[in-house]
Amino acid sequence: MLAKRIIPCLDVRDGRVVKGVQFRNHEDVGDIVELAARYRDEGADELVFYDITASTDDRQVSADWIGRVSRELDIPFCVAGGIDSVAVAGARLAAGADKISVNSPALLRPDLIDELQDAFGRQCIVVGIDTFEQDGTYRVKSHTGDPYKTRETGRTTLDWVLEATDRGAGEIVLNCMNQDGVRQGYDVKQLKAVRAVCNVPLIASGGAGATKHFETVFKEANVDGALAASVFHKQVIAIPDLKRDLVQAGLEMRL
Amino acid sequence: MSVLIVDTKCANLASVGFAFDRMGITNRISDDPTEIRSADRVLIPGVGSAPYAMEKIRAAGLEDTLRLLNQPVLGICLGMQLLFETLEEGGTSTAGLGLVPGHVEALDTGDLPTPHMGWNQLTDLIDDPLTHALNEGDHAYFVHSFAALITNETVATCRYHTPFSAMVRHNNVRGCQFHPERSSQTGSAILKAFATL
Numbered sequence: 298m299l300a301k302r303i304i305p306c307l308d309v310r311d312g313r314v315v316k317g318v319q320f321r322n323h324e325d326v327g328d329i330v331e332l333a334a335r336y337r338d339e340g341a342d343e344l345v346f347y348d349i350t351a352s353t354d355d356r357q358v359s360a361d362w363i364g365r366v367s368r369e370l371d372i373p374f375c376v377a378g379g380i381d382s383v384a385v386a387g388a389r390l391a392a393g394a395d396k397i398s399v400n401s402p403a404l405l406r407p408d409l410i411d412e413l414q415d416a417f418g419r420q421c422i423v424v425g426i427d428t429f430e431q432d433g434t435y436r437v438k439s440h441t442g443d444p445y446k447t448r449e450t451g452r453t454t455l456d457w458v459l460e461a462t463d464r465g466a467g468e469i470v471l472n473c474m475n476q477d478g479v480r481q482g483y484d485v486k487q488l489k490a491v492r493a494v495c496n497v498p499l500i501a502s503g504g505a506g507a508t509k510h511f512e513t514v515f516k517e518a519n520v521d522g523a524l525a526a527s528v529f530h531k532q533v534i535a536i537p538d539l540k541r542d543l544v545q546a547g548l549e550m551r552l
Numbered sequence: 553m554s555v556l557i558v559d560t561k562c563a564n565l566a567s568v569g570f571a572f573d574r575m576g577i578t579n580r581i582s583d584d585p586t587e588i589r590s591a592d593r594v595l596i597p598g599v600g601s602a603p604y605a606m607e608k609i610r611a612a613g614l615e616d617t618l619r620l621l622n623q624p625v626l627g628i629c630l631g632m633q634l635l636f637e638t639l640e641e642g643g644t645s646t647a648g649l650g651l652v653p654g655h656v657e658a659l660d661t662g663d664l665p666t667p668h669m670g671w672n673q674l675t676d677l678i679d680d681p682l683t684h685a686l687n688e689g690d691h692a693y694f695v696h697s698f699a700a701l702i703t704n705e706t707v708a709t710c711r712y713h714t715p716f717s718a719m720v721r722h723n724n725v726r727g728c729q730f731h732p733e734r735s736s737q738t739g740s741a742i743l744k745a746f747a748t749l
Binding site for chain 1: 570599600601669670672695696697731734737739740
């Protein structure tokens with residue numbers, strides 16, 4: 298049986314791993330390769346690295362640290378941040394990333410998803426979506442790495458999920474911004490709505506604060522993976538304990 | 553012992569090489585037919601689409617070289633699929649390398665999300681040097697939409713709505729549908745067994 302995935306997310310800024318609350322006030326939490334190796338040893342199923350300043354500062358993530366991470370890891374990892382062309386994505390994949398994730402550049406130019414799919418196949422194309430609930434409607438935001446540059450896109454989340462998967466996204470990571478960094482649980486209601494229309498793997502992001510939150514999102518929203526940052530960085534939840542508890546709760550996990 | 557990783561122009565070559573580096577196994581990447589023919593072990597990686605990959609292999613002048621290998625060969629992910637006779641993808645049938653009898657087709661995933669992505673279990677293990685170190689139910693990392701069905705060549709099975717070949721063996725040629733270089737200790741054990749066959 299396919300296991301549910303536990304995915305620590307490492308936000309990278311200026312070559313260090315950082316963590317903010319609702320995308321603001323970033324603090325340094327450590328070295329990229331050291332943290333990657335720690336999560337590998339603790340049993341993380343996959344890692345995601347977001348270069349959170351890439352799109353806003355109009356620069357690209359570094360193939361150098363991707364290579365160093367790839368050398369260390371025997372689990373898959375995904376890289377996001379400022380990937381806006383087949384050439385840029387190809388360099389990241391060649392450096393050793395297993396998947397690349399696009400967000401703001403795909404909103405500016407949706408054809409990017411088709412081009413990436415044609416070049417590399419949908420299995421390594423992830424579309425990250427920053428979604429925010431306003432007046433009962435889920436809306437997509439872009440350029441969320443810097444609150445002063447964040448934009449409204451005019452798109453609703455469900456429509457964008459459908460368009461992105463139709464164009465060739467092989468996986469969707471849904472960052473529920475209302476919940477991000479506040480550790481009150483995943484946005485199960487929204488994830489259920491997205492799950493209903495999403496025919497590719499769906500990863501929940503934003504809000505993890507306790508083991509129960511993971512159990513709930515896997516069981517109720519039937520997501521394929523759950524992504525979290527601060528609870529792992531700050532060692533509020535230990536991955537081996539989390540996975541054992543989830544097996545106890547009847548979920549299929551890789552131990 | 554050393555492993556030659558074929559530069560199929562369509563694969564994550566670096567990460568496969570790094571996996572052998574972590575185990576202290578000599579490896580090199582090459583697209584030179586003479587070097588490939590004389591290698592101890594040949595690993596064929598691949599990601600992406602079958603028609604594109606076969607086109608790249610042909611353009612690099614490697615098709616005949618790969619068809620005639622008689623040393624231990626291991627194909628991984630798309631590299632495994634290319635070992636078969638035909639691959640049904642994109643509405644057309646592409647001729648593979650024909651090193652393993654059988655066909656590759658779209659995996660019937662029913663109502664489950666597609667592609668099949670994540671850690672799934674290896675079951676129904678058949679005795680082979682590459683499966684010796686494995687236990688029934690070990691997890692490996694899969695990411696694919698196409699697969700070879702179960703045949704006499706299957707030495708490990710995986711299930712995602714339907715059962716399919718997770719590992720195959722035919723004479724000197726073996727294949728893994730998953731990514732051993734990204735499958736933690738399970739994957740390392742397989743790569744090590746291949747290198748030390």
